[in-house]
Amino acid sequence: MDVSSQMERPKKQKLGGGEEMVGQRKGLSDLPDVVIAKIISSLPTKEAIRTSILSKRWEYLWTSIPNLEFYPGNAKRSLLVNVVDRALLLRGPSDIKRFRLRFPVLGDASRVHAWISAIVRRNVEDLSIELDSHKEPFSLPHSLLTSATLKVLNLYLPCSFKVPSTICFSSLRELSLCSVVFSDDYSTQQLFSGCPVLEKLSFSECNWENIKFVSICAPKLLSLSIDESELPISRGSNVCQIMVFGASLAYFYYSGQLLNDYCLCNSSVHEAHISIDDTKGSRLDSYLLHKLLRGLSTVKSLTIFHQNFEVALTGASELLAQMPMFNDLTTLIFDGSVIELDSMVLLRILQNCPCLRDLSFHEGVRLCSDDAKDDGMLDIPLPPCFSTSLKEIAVTEFCGNQNELRALRILLKNAIVLENMFVSYRGTLEGNTEKKRDLNKQISDLPKGSQSCEIDCD
Known part of the structure; x- marks a missing residue:
């Protein structure tokens, strides 16, 4: 029997809208507009x-x-202009949820101004504007700075930023400013005073040279990030004092050259990351860093990129003795460079962390001199946390020289309530099974102040 004779012809079926399709197949172009x-x-x-x-x-x-993104890429600038013009001109009444634009302004500031105004009229919620190749001061449309729908604003504007007198971001939750040159105290203050529900604020390579003082009062602010690591300016005779009042502030990040005076007031920061770049260790550097640390006394987790941090903090030796107490700190991480165990900055911080539980050295730890007396913590009193709370120590980038082993010996002997020590070998030891086996034995044979401590080497 011919099998094909048993195959039935596909039956025509009607859809809910009365259209017919054959064998339940329908062309993409026949789908509803929505x-x-x-x-x-x-x-x-x-x-x-x-x-x-x-x-x-x-x-x-x-x-x-709802979401539009326009980047020049390899296309001609004129083509990008035409596409954005067409997208906004032809758009109907539907709202824009997210809009991204990267554009070389050149002589088209008025056009960009019109684009932003058109976007705001469409009730945009998430707006990212990256403008370059513009030398003159740039002003944003008044409608943007009084938008009731905008929730996220990312602005890259490497020129003087002109701010109108009336600003009200009633719904703005996230504000990110990159390469912005703040023009004067008053307008800058107006900007931050107009963000009553702000939760996340970040500055990246912003220029505060024209500003002497600004107060940022944001009762709902949860996260503050400041990156000045690539800022191509040097500090003049004056610094800008930036006071941040954020009772809800939980996360803080700073990376830079201590160009400005940042003061965290009445904050309850739980997690902080501090990285200091290219410091000469002046008294002013020490003062600014010490003041910043005072505002972080409530942290529970602190990451320090150590090398320049120590240089900056020792510029005024009398301030080292006035290091703030970190009574809530349970996790302390050192990164960026190998830590010398006899570092006065390290030891002073440990002295002031009575509840420290986890201590990590991401780039390793060593003791280059043999000054330890009876394997004690050098010439200072034992940090309280070593006998009451320190449960875990992690050391990475370990290669096994005598200076590193000496540091491990002192840590293990003095941490009398330690439960775990994790040692991770440097990548250069990968595959060297015999060397790692020998180091494992040397580490396991080190005397321990805590008999319940387990050592895990990888």
């Missing part, structure tokens, strides 16, 4: 625009997608 728009919305903007050539019906569907 479904097609959802498909287009999942594409990158560049690909979404390309769908306009598929058919007459698809020609303008991309103009209603």
Whole structure:
């Protein structure tokens, strides 16, 4: 029997809307507009625009997608201008949820101003503007700075930032400013006073040279990040004093050259990262860092990039003795360089962390001199945490020389409530099974102040 004779012809079935399809197959172009728009919305903007050539019906569907991103790439600047113009001109009444634009302004400041105004009229919630190749002061549209829908604003503006007198970001939760040059005290103060519900604030390579003082009062602020590590300016005779009042502040990050005076007031920071770059260890450096640490006395987890941190903190020796107490600190991490166990900064911090539980040396630890007396902690009293709370010590980038083994010996002997020591070998020992086996034995044979301590070497 011919098998093909048993195959039935596909039956025509009607859809809910009365359309017919054959064998339950339907062309993509026959889908409802709302479904097609959802498909287009999942594409990158560049690909979404390309769908306009598929058919007459698809020609303008991309103009209603909620998220738009425009970057110059290798395209001509004139082409980017035309595409953005077309996207905003042809767009119907639908809102824009997220908008991203990177654009070399040159002489088109008024055009950019019009674009931003058009975006704001579409109730944008998440806006990222990166503008370069513009030398003159740039002013943002008043409508943007009084937007009731904007929740996230990322602004890259490497020129003087002109701020109007009226600012009210009533819904703004996240603000990120990159390479912004603040023009004067008053307008800068107006900017931060107009963000009553701000939760996340970040500055990256911003220039405060024209500012003497600014107060940032943000009762709902949870996260503050400051990165000045690549700022191509030197500190003048004056520094800008930036006072941050954030009772809810939980996370703080700083990386830079201590160009400004940052003061955290009435904060309850739980996690902090501090990295100091290119410091000469002046008295001013020491003062600024010491003041910053005082505002972080509530931290529970602190990461310190150590090398320049120590140089900066020892610029005024009398301040070292006034190191703030970190009574809530349970996790302390040193990164960025090998730590000398006899570092006065390290020992002073440990003295002031009575509840420390976890201590990590991400780039290793060593003791280059044999000054330890009876394996004690050198010439200072034993930090209280070594006898009451320190449960875990982690050492990475370990290569097994005598200076490193000497440091481990002192740590193990004095941490009398230690439960675990984790030692991770440097990548150069990978595959050297015999060397690692020998080091494992040397470490396990070290005397321990805590008989319940387990050592894990990897």
